[in-house]
Amino acid sequence: MKFNDRGGSSMSFVQFVHNSRFSVRLNKITVADDERAFPHQHGCDFVSIGLLGSYTEDLYEMRNVTSPFRRAKRGMFNVHRMNNDRLHKIAAVSKRPAYTLFITFNYAHKPPLAYGPNGEVETMGEMYRRLGYGRPSA
Numbered sequence: 001m002k003f004n005d006r007g008g009s010s011m012s013f014v015q016f017v018h019n020s021r022f023s024v025r026l027n028k029i030t031v032a033d034d035e036r037a038f039p040h041q042h043g044c045d046f047v048s049i050g051l052l053g054s055y056t057e058d059l060y061e062m063r064n065v066t067s068p069f070r071r072a073k074r075g076m077f078n079v080h081r082m083n084n085d086r087l088h089k090i091a092a093v094s095k096r097p098a099y100t101l102f103i104t105f106n107y108a109h110k111p112p113l114a115y116g117p118n119g120e121v122e123t124m125g126e127m128y129r130r131l132g133y134g135r136p137s138a
Contacts, residue, residue: 011090013102022105029055029098032090034131038114039065039087040124045106050078053098060087065115074098084108087115 017024027048032055039060054075058068065087074080082088084106114127122130 020107022103024104025102026051027098027100027102029053029090029093029100032092036131037089038116038120038122038127039068039089040114040127041084041087041112042082042104043084043108043110043112044104045081045083046102046104047079047081048074049101049103050074050076051099051101052076053096054094055090055098056092058089058091060089060115062087062115066117074100084112 011030012028014026015023016026039058054073057072057074059070059072060068062085068089071091072080111123111125114122114124116122
């Protein structure tokens with residue numbers, strides 16, 4: 001199985017299904033998000049199911065992107081859902097990569113956005129280019 005590497009980013013994936021209603025992919029999370037990365041949303045709701053390894057995720061609300069309102073540990077068999085109006089950022093990853101089954105649905109039909117502490121708003125593509133990563137996907 002070959003993972004699609006984003007050229008230096010914290011995550012790569014294998015896409016199984018992707019259409020206008022939902023997608024299913026296997027994520028491989030290797031390191032925490034770059035400290036210069038902003039908390040971000042996805043352009044859809046999603047469910048993530050932990051398969052191997054673990055990671056810690058900071059969760060943010062739109063009205064306060066400077067400090068997370070909650071830190072959540074995500075491990076094997078952990079199932080969580082996130083709506084497209086919530087922001088998150090990977091804060092830490094276990095010594096071995098974390099693998100998750102990532103299922104998206106309920107597309108907002110707008111680009112996923114990242115929000116900076118000083119009011120900056122950029123698309124995920126703009127953020128990945130700013131950080132010097134390869135071509136991203138949502």
